Amino acid sequence: xxxxxxxxxxxxxxxxxxxxxxxxxxxxxxxxxxxxxxxxxxxxxxxxxxxxxxxxxxxxxxxxxxxxxxxxxxxxxxxxxxxxxxxxxxxxxxxxxxxxxxxxxxxxxxxxxxxxxxxxxxxxxxxxxxxxxxxxxxxxxxxxxxxxxxxxxxxxxxxxxxxxxxxxxxxxxxxxxxxxxxxxxxxxxxxxxxxxxxxxxxxxxxxxxxxxxxxxxxxxxxxxxxxxxxxxxxxxxxxxxxxxxxxxxxxxxxxxxxxxxxxxxxxxxxxxxxxxxxxxxxxxxxxxxxxxxxxxxxxxxxxxxxxxxxxxxxxxxxxxxxxxxxxxxxxxxxxxxxxxxxxxxxxxxxxxxxxxxxxxxxxxxxxxxxxxxxxxxxxxxxxxxxxxxxxxxxxxxxxxxxxxxxxxxxxxxxxxxxxxxxxxxxxxxxxxxxxxxxxxxxxxxx
Ligand code: GLU
Numbered sequence: 433x434x435x436x437x438x439x440x441x442x443x444x445x446x447x448x449x450x451x452x453x454x455x456x457x458x459x460x461x462x463x464x465x466x467x468x469x470x471x472x473x474x475x476x477x478x479x480x481x482x483x484x485x486x487x488x489x490x491x492x493x494x495x496x497x498x499x500x501x502x503x504x505x506x507x508x509x510x511x512x513x514x515x516x517x518x519x520x521x522x523x524x525x526x527x528x529x530x531x532x533x534x535x536x537x538x539x540x541x542x543x544x545x546x547x548x549x550x551x552x553x554x555x556x557x558x559x560x561x562x563x564x565x566x567x568x569x570x571x572x573x574x575x576x577x578x579x580x581x582x583x584x585x586x587x588x589x590x591x592x593x594x595x596x597x598x599x600x601x602x603x604x605x606x607x608x609x610x611x612x613x614x615x616x617x618x619x620x621x622x623x624x625x626x627x628x629x630x631x632x633x634x635x636x637x638x639x640x641x642x643x644x645x646x647x648x649x650x651x652x653x654x655x656x657x658x659x660x661x662x663x664x665x666x667x668x669x670x671x672x673x674x675x676x677x678x679x680x681x682x683x684x685x686x687x688x689x690x691x692x693x694x695x696x697x698x699x700x701x702x703x704x705x706x707x708x709x710x711x712x713x714x715x716x717x718x719x720x721x722x723x724x725x726x727x728x729x730x731x732x733x734x735x736x737x738x739x740x741x742x743x744x745x746x747x748x749x750x751x752x753x754x755x756x757x758x759x760x761x762x763x764x765x766x767x768x769x770x771x772x773x774x775x776x777x778x779x780x781x782x783x784x785x786x787x788x789x790x791x792x793x794x795x796x797x798x799x800x801x802x803x804x805x806x807x808x809x810x811x812x813x814x815x816x817x818x819x820x821x822x823x824x825x826x827x828x829x830x831x832x833x834x835x836x837x838x839x840x841x842x843x844x845x846x847x848x849x850x851x852x853x854x855x856x857x858x859x860x861x862x863x864x865x866x867x868x869x870x871x872x873x874x875x876x877x878x
Contacts, residue, residue: 521592597807634813644680648749753777756777
């Protein structure tokens with residue numbers, strides 16, 4: 433249910449952003465949470481803070497021409513949505529995936545504003561990407577695409593302006609090509625213009641692991657709040673990309689057993705616990721599909737084309753993509769005894785799924801809290817670049833864990849303060865919103 437004032441704001445979001453359904457979904461979820469804040473803080477409505485937050489400060493759309501290995505020309509579309517810079521330079525990743533269009537970039541950028549606010553670090557919110565499909569492309573094609581993309585993007589970004597990073601389809605390799613082209617065009621070694629860099633040229637320890645590790649730390653806190661822990665728990669992690677792999681690694685270190693993971697072709701069930709070395713070999717080195725894992729591991733089933741959420745578990749960590757847990761999946765998870773969800777991906781649960789989990793008393797950690805470890809560690813990378821320093825793995829991981837504990841505590845306290853104890857969605861949205869709103873009020877009408 434939407435507060436009356438918010439209903440008309442939501443209507444105008446629908447009207448002004450036609451067809452952008454993922455953005456509508458992300459906006460509605462935040463608007464549903466912040467009703468009670470308006471009662472306590474009439475100044476936000478008076479200054480039209482919410483209307484302003486829903487309108488990106490700047491949206492850039494550009495052509496990305498490139499040539500494949502056969503000399504054929506391709507044209508993709510590039511995006512950067514600079515959503516909100518009240519707390520710091522725009523910060524958020526780049527996604528290269530054929531599903532990318534303005535609505536996806538805006539949903540991600542919108543989420544990023546509150547996620548980044550919640551970290552307590554000085555970063556605004558933005559997101560970008562392209563409908564380029566890296567699948568099946570050679571290394572040289574990827575490099576040429578990244579160079580062409582940056583040849584336009586470079587004029588819009590900068591250490592104090594906008595700091596991209598990776599997301600789906602953009603990892604350390606792509607960040608390297610993007611940074612290389614930025615450096616070449618600008619003739620500036622501006623390390624903090626992009627994060628997720630390799631360790632040999634200004635990257636930070638733990639950045640690669642941070643989203644997955646951070647999500648596991650967050651779930652550990654949720655379990656602690658319920659008087660339990662990962663020890664002996666049966667866990668399902670969807671996906672097998674960067675977030676999923678390091679979520680699995682940390683869950684295993686914390687004593688949980690991850691029995692299933694997936695890719696877009698299907699999922700594997702491995703009752704002994706996922707063999708992480710084999711998974712890394714198959715996914716990160718050989719770039720094969722999930723059935724190759726089952727074949728090599730032996731005595732493991734590969735299930736093609738079905739939802740991984742039919743696998744019963746006590747903890748689920750959706751770490752693949754948006755809207756991967758439907759209402760039906762949520763019902764199956766609840767029936768299977770699931771008590772906690774940690775969203776490693778951005779918005780992986782549909783609104784119906786969230787409602788089902790909350791009504792069943794499942795601890796539900798939304799992405800903007802549970803997966804904030806990635807962007808938080810990006811902010812630590814910027815901090816190390818600014819001081820020309822580099823921290824150890826142990827120190828960086830400790831910082832990440834403290835940040836996740838802090839976010840967890842803030843979500844719980846805020847939810848409690850607003851009369852919704854245990855509601856992490858409300859806690860995350862309200863706390864993130866208030867941080868941004870207070871900064872916007874202080875900066876005047878800009
Ligand atoms: N793409 C990641 C996210 O969704 C990380 C962004 C960053 O490090 O800037 O938060």
